[in-house]
Amino acid sequence: MSFTEPPAPIPLFKVFMPESVMPHLQQTLMSGHIGEGPRVPEFEAALAQWLGVPSVVAVNSGTSSLQLALRLAGVGPGDEVVTTPLTCAATNEPILALGGRAVWADIDPTTGNLLAADVARKCTPRTKAILAVHWGGYPCDLEALAAVARQHSIPLIEDAAHALGSSYQGQRIGGYSDYVCFSFQAIKLLTTGDGGALVCKSDADDQRARRLRWFGLDRRIEAGDCRWEQSIEEHGYKFHMNDIAATIGLEQLRFLDDNLARHQAHAARYDAVLQGFSQVRPLARSPDRHSAHWLYTVRVDRRAAFVAHLQAAGVAASRVHVRNDRYAMFAASAGGALPGVDVFDAEQVNIPCGWWLSLADVDTVVQALQTYEANA
Numbered sequence: 001m002s003f004t005e006p007p008a009p010i011p012l013f014k015v016f017m018p019e020s021v022m023p024h025l026q027q028t029l030m031s032g033h034i035g036e037g038p039r040v041p042e043f044e045a046a047l048a049q050w051l052g053v054p055s056v057v058a059v060n061s062g063t064s065s066l067q068l069a070l071r072l073a074g075v076g077p078g079d080e081v082v083t084t085p086l087t088c089a090a091t092n093e094p095i096l097a098l099g100g101r102a103v104w105a106d107i108d109p110t111t112g113n114l115l116a117a118d119v120a121r122k123c124t125p126r127t128k129a130i131l132a133v134h135w136g137g138y139p140c141d142l143e144a145l146a147a148v149a150r151q152h153s154i155p156l157i158e159d160a161a162h163a164l165g166s167s168y169q170g171q172r173i174g175g176y177s178d179y180v181c182f183s184f185q186a187i188k189l190l191t192t193g194d195g196g197a198l199v200c201k202s203d204a205d206d207q208r209a210r211r212l213r214w215f216g217l218d219r220r221i222e223a224g225d226c227r228w229e230q231s232i233e234e235h236g237y238k239f240h241m242n243d244i245a246a247t248i249g250l251e252q253l254r255f256l257d258d259n260l261a262r263h264q265a266h267a268a269r270y271d272a273v274l275q276g277f278s279q280v281r282p283l284a285r286s287p288d289r290h291s292a293h294w295l296y297t298v299r300v301d302r303r304a305a306f307v308a309h310l311q312a313a314g315v316a317a318s319r320v321h322v323r324n325d326r327y328a329m330f331a332a333s334a335g336g337a338l339p340g341v342d343v344f345d346a347e348q349v350n351i352p353c354g355w356w357l358s359l360a361d362v363d364t365v366v367q368a369l370q371t372y373e374a375n376a
Contacts, residue, residue, distance in 0.1 A: 010357065011316050015187055018255060021247070021251040028247040029244070033243045034243055035243065036243065037242075039247050040240070040242070044058050050253060052174065055199070055203075058196075059213050062196035064239040067097055069129075070094050070100070073178070077099030079098075079128040080100065080101050080102075080126045080127045081100055081102055084131075084132070084133050085326075086135070086323050086341050087133045087135075089327065091161075093329075103124075104324075104325050105335065105338075106338045108284075110283060113133070114132050116145050123152045127154055130148065133161075136291060136294060137163045137166045139163065139168040142156070142158070142176050156177040157180075161183035162292070162295060163291075164188065164189050165260040166290060168288065174199050178205075179201070182197040184196055189260060189294055191248070195241050217230065217232060217236070262357070264293055269362055270366070273369060280306070280369055280372060297349070299349075302376070310351065315364060319345075319350070320350050323345050325341075
């Protein structure tokens with residue numbers, strides 16, 4: 001008797017790595033530059049052009065970009081950062097690394113994003129920054145958050161790990177706030193294996209970030225000069241990107257527009273199908289904001305039953321991220337009642353939406369949604 005393995009479910013995430021990267025990688029590996037060499041500034045320039053910003057600082061992870069942004073914002077021991085607890089731990093751990101304290105603000109349960117009114121309530125004289133996450137790629141209300149930041153004379157930091165390719169008021173995410181942080185981790189829309197980038201609004205912050213990512217040293221050396229007499233004015237980190245990662249990133253950029261379009265097309269199909277559904281509800285949308293749809297999140301009342309139904313139909317589905325206020329390392333953090341977080345955390349679940357889905361895969365997901373709605 002022979003047994004046939006059941007087909008693998010349609011995955012929630014998948015690594016994109018084109019075969020065309022291989023000759024470029026081989027060239028880099030044999031070039032003598034596998035640390036931070038000429039490929040890194042080449043990638044920074046190409047990414048800055050794609051984002052429509054003057055400059056990008058490439059680093060070794062999205063977490064590193066967040067720590068640099070918080071450092072540039074002046075966060076230190078005893079300082080507070082108003083942030084969301086519903087995100088990857090990597091968003092908020094850099095606050096602890098700098099000796100700061102996370103203060104939790106509530107979110108809109110229809111979007112997963114910070115509520116500016118609650119952020120304003122949580123700001124105190126000890127607040128050094130506001131840290132906003134674009135859930136799944138859907139942009140926060142940046143205008144309202146920026147108004148709160150201006151009122152308290154503090155910077156607004158965007159964690160745009162989900163939001164490469166998203167847009168707000170007609171502008172790609174990256175150029176609006178004081179600091180914008182991107183992640184190029186393995187399963188992101190653009191991956192460098194691991195990596196990240198920081199966009200700073202001010203030239204002074206951009207140059208300081210470049211020093212801090214490489215031990216505090218200024219790498220801008222005049223021809224024939226040397227570094228022996230250069231002082232290190234403030235301690236930095238080993239956060240720089242290397243040429244191997246940058247080579248991957250450069251090749252990935254060639255495919256980014258097409259992959260982004262596929263994410264958004266699949267999401268548009270789901271949006272149309274879910275109109276009028278009561279058991280499976282899409283997140284709210286605003287016409288001035290367009291998501292990259294790194295995630296496609298729906299809200300359901302019986303998450304376990306929904307996930308089981310999709311799994312039986314050959315579709316992977318899952319919640320994403322554990323709310324950070326449940327982690328012991330954030331025991332000193334505060335925020336009070338968070339009713340929006342409570343609701344969204346109980347209801348959110350994510351379905352496959354990415355570039356790897358065929359039209360037949362999208363049909364399979366749609367049929368699973370329809371049968372769940374009909375029988376729930």
